[in-house]
Amino acid sequence: MLQSSVAPRLLRALSGEAFDSPPVWFMRQAGRFLPEYRAIRETAKDFISFCLNPELAAEVTLQPARRFPFDAAIVFADILLIPLALGQAVWFEAGEGPRLGPLPEIDRLRAGIDAVEDILRPVSETLRRVRAALEPERALIGFAGAPWTVLTYMLRGRGGEQPEARAHAYAHPEAVDQLIDILIEATARYLAMQAAAGAQVLQIFESWAEGLPDDQFLRLVTDPHARLIARLRELGVDLPIIGFPRGAGANLTAYAAAVPVQGLGLDTQTPLAFGQLLQAGGKTLQGALDPLLLRAGGPALDQRVEEMLEAWSSGPYIFNLGHGILPDTPIDHVDRVVRRVSGR
Amino acid sequence: MLQSSVAPRLLRALSGEAFDSPPVWFMRQAGRFLPEYRAIRETAKDFISFCLNPELAAEVTLQPARRFPFDAAIVFADILLIPLALGQAVWFEAGEGPRLGPLPEIDRLRAGIDAVEDILRPVSETLRRVRAALEPERALIGFAGAPWTVLTYMLRGRGGEQPEARAHAYAHPEAVDQLIDILIEATARYLAMQAAAGAQVLQIFESWAEGLPDDQFLRLVTDPHARLIARLRELGVDLPIIGFPRGAGANLTAYAAAVPVQGLGLDTQTPLAFGQLLQAGGKTLQGALDPLLLRAGGPALDQRVEEMLEAWSSGPYIFNLGHGILPDTPIDHVDRVVRRVSGR
Numbered sequence: 096m097l098q099s100s101v102a103p104r105l106l107r108a109l110s111g112e113a114f115d116s117p118p119v120w121f122m123r124q125a126g127r128f129l130p131e132y133r134a135i136r137e138t139a140k141d142f143i144s145f146c147l148n149p150e151l152a153a154e155v156t157l158q159p160a161r162r163f164p165f166d167a168a169i170v171f172a173d174i175l176l177i178p179l180a181l182g183q184a185v186w187f188e189a190g191e192g193p194r195l196g197p198l199p200e201i202d203r204l205r206a207g208i209d210a211v212e213d214i215l216r217p218v219s220e221t222l223r224r225v226r227a228a229l230e231p232e233r234a235l236i237g238f239a240g241a242p243w244t245v246l247t248y249m250l251r252g253r254g255g256e257q258p259e260a261r262a263h264a265y266a267h268p269e270a271v272d273q274l275i276d277i278l279i280e281a282t283a284r285y286l287a288m289q290a291a292a293g294a295q296v297l298q299i300f301e302s303w304a305e306g307l308p309d310d311q312f313l314r315l316v317t318d319p320h321a322r323l324i325a326r327l328r329e330l331g332v333d334l335p336i337i338g339f340p341r342g343a344g345a346n347l348t349a350y351a352a353a354v355p356v357q358g359l360g361l362d363t364q365t366p367l368a369f370g371q372l373l374q375a376g377g378k379t380l381q382g383a384l385d386p387l388l389l390r391a392g393g394p395a396l397d398q399r400v401e402e403m404l405e406a407w408s409s410g411p412y413i414f415n416l417g418h419g420i421l422p423d424t425p426i427d428h429v430d431r432v433v434r435r436v437s438g439r
Numbered sequence: 440m441l442q443s444s445v446a447p448r449l450l451r452a453l454s455g456e457a458f459d460s461p462p463v464w465f466m467r468q469a470g471r472f473l474p475e476y477r478a479i480r481e482t483a484k485d486f487i488s489f490c491l492n493p494e495l496a497a498e499v500t501l502q503p504a505r506r507f508p509f510d511a512a513i514v515f516a517d518i519l520l521i522p523l524a525l526g527q528a529v530w531f532e533a534g535e536g537p538r539l540g541p542l543p544e545i546d547r548l549r550a551g552i553d554a555v556e557d558i559l560r561p562v563s564e565t566l567r568r569v570r571a572a573l574e575p576e577r578a579l580i581g582f583a584g585a586p587w588t589v590l591t592y593m594l595r596g597r598g599g600e601q602p603e604a605r606a607h608a609y610a611h612p613e614a615v616d617q618l619i620d621i622l623i624e625a626t627a628r629y630l631a632m633q634a635a636a637g638a639q640v641l642q643i644f645e646s647w648a649e650g651l652p653d654d655q656f657l658r659l660v661t662d663p664h665a666r667l668i669a670r671l672r673e674l675g676v677d678l679p680i681i682g683f684p685r686g687a688g689a690n691l692t693a694y695a696a697a698v699p700v701q702g703l704g705l706d707t708q709t710p711l712a713f714g715q716l717l718q719a720g721g722k723t724l725q726g727a728l729d730p731l732l733l734r735a736g737g738p739a740l741d742q743r744v745e746e747m748l749e750a751w752s753s754g755p756y757i758f759n760l761g762h763g764i765l766p767d768t769p770i771d772h773v774d775r776v777v778r779r780v781s782g783r
Contacts, residue, residue: 258731265735308729309710344688345713366653369689385652387602391609399654
């Protein structure tokens with residue numbers, strides 16, 4: 096236990112340790128709510144170039160840690176780097192979000208798996224730079240999008256069209272299952288590369304888990320996550336993993352039972368009592384403050400933070416938001432919450 | 440029990456009776472997937488006039504019952520008739536959905552409550568016509584939007600902006616609570632009028648329950664539903680009530696415990712095992728076939744229908760969709776499912 100007492104608090108929480116002042120980080124903490132992020136963003140010619148520029152990406156990864164006593168930095172990257180590496184065009188329309196070109200033939204995508212590590216090597220370099228600069232008590236998180244979420248973008252060419260992608264999964268089951276297989280392998284190699292480059296925790300972002308009937312949730316979320324993790328273990332990756340199936344609702348029970356993650360990312364609507372059940376089942380919780388409340392601030396924010404600490408900090412818990420921080424969030428709201436939670 | 444054996448099967452299910460072939464109806468069954476609906480829709484000058492024309496509204500309410508062995512008809516109307524009656528402009532942009540004018544001052548809205556029954560009297564007339572024409576073994580369902588869902592439209596002027604409305608609820612708690620109070624009273628009077636006009640069941644549509652943290656779910660969904668039902672009982676309405684908090688996720692447990700509904704409408708993502716727990720807790724389930732699967736058809740649809748019947752028909756259960764039927768759903772898919780479920 097001597098070693099664990101000097102390990103970053105985030106890793107200790109993922110090993111099952113509880114803290115009166117739990118470790119804390121915020122999804123999208125390296126992002127537009129920080130003026131220093133916006134200043135650097137302007138120097139990159141486009142968003143993909145920005146993600147694949149280790150100097151700039153490492154700098155924005157480190158920025159939030161300079162301002163706030165966060166317990167972790169998360170590598171600055173994007174979940175759509177995987178389709179890009181597999182050979183599908185990806186670009187970002189200003190103010191509109193990501194756009195993807197036509198879905199390549201399945202054989203071309205499959206052949207693209209072997210190129211993933213080469214094409215995404217700059218993300219490794221970002222991780223190395225960040226790990227070298229980051230204080231040892233802060234953990235470095237690597238991440239990827241989950242196969243289903245990434246597939247919704249690949250099928251529809253943009254975000255926010257999960258129902259249409261779900262319709263496609265009903266209409267073309269074999270093609271979708273093959274695409275999921277390809278994404279599992281590509282994502283496993285990408286995450287293994289991040290682990291080799293210094294990531295100490297891996298998070299799987301399933302941003303579009305909502306609305307899926309339980310059989311489709313099993314097919315498209317639970318089973319691919321479990322297979323992705325099994326493949327990572329095969330590749331020799333022994334890091335703790337956080338699964339974040341946003342919008343899973345009551346399907347979270349089945350997810351927690353079947354997917355061997357150490358950490359369970361919770362979205363804004365996870366009831367406090369439900370989280371306690373998941374904790375009792377052996378998972379470390381991560382979440383789930385409403386980013387809209389963080390932005391709104393005031394006594395309601397203070398009160399909710401106390402309720403969350405009261406409900407969850409007696410078990411293993413990493414304080415976080417239930418979704419990414421909003422670009423127009425006042426910095427002093429972040430400062431107030433992070434200092435309260437961390438006791439620093 | 441002699442009387443109950445001749446009551447419509449839908450009402451018997453809401454009294455706790457289980458059927459090998461459960462009663463069935465589909466949300467938005469009076470809608471665009473039917474060519475005879477589209478033909479009538481074209482004759483009305485706008486959507487609001489259509490809803491408030493008892494002759495046309497009664498006709499489209501009855502149309503699906505002529506084609507399919509549905510166990511219920513649901514009055515053709517719209518959840519935005521309440522803000523209209525309270526004095527906020529409401530119109531429908533072709534292909535874009537509803538639009539609302541500026542939110543009136545709160546005192547004007549409150550004063551509008553007394554006008555609700557007069558302005559929405561045509562809905563009563565629709566119910567009377569339908570009840571007179573409908574076979575006695577089919578139940579007639581009245582409905583209204585839940586206060587929070589209606590408020591999201593009133594605050595934002597359109598649908599699909601629940602997060603923005605939630606932000607407003609954080610920023611302006613007193614104003615939002617006053618608006619919820621007004622909507623509870625207006626909706627109670629509207630539903631009581633529907634009961635007096637022949638509705639035998641009332642359904643409360645909470646279309647935007649998703650994403651709410653448990654304290655806000657209690658404040659904006661559970662508590663207003665419970666108060667609405669208490670007010671209905673005060674007004675002498677003793678009909679069974681179905682609550683449909685779409686997207687509630689794990690908050691459904693708290694909802695079922697606190698809101699005295701007889702029927703619980705389930706959305707597409709409610710796990711079958713979770714539904715069984717709710718059934719064991721004394722609720723009649725209603726739902727939850729994925730409309731995207733109904734549209735897709737094929738063996739996967741047949742298999743899912745069997746799974747749902749297997750999981751839920753040993754307890755009180757009304758077969759339905761987990762969301763409204765999609766306009767481009769093939770009629771023979773509907774026919775196939777309804778005949779399988781009803782055994783007719």
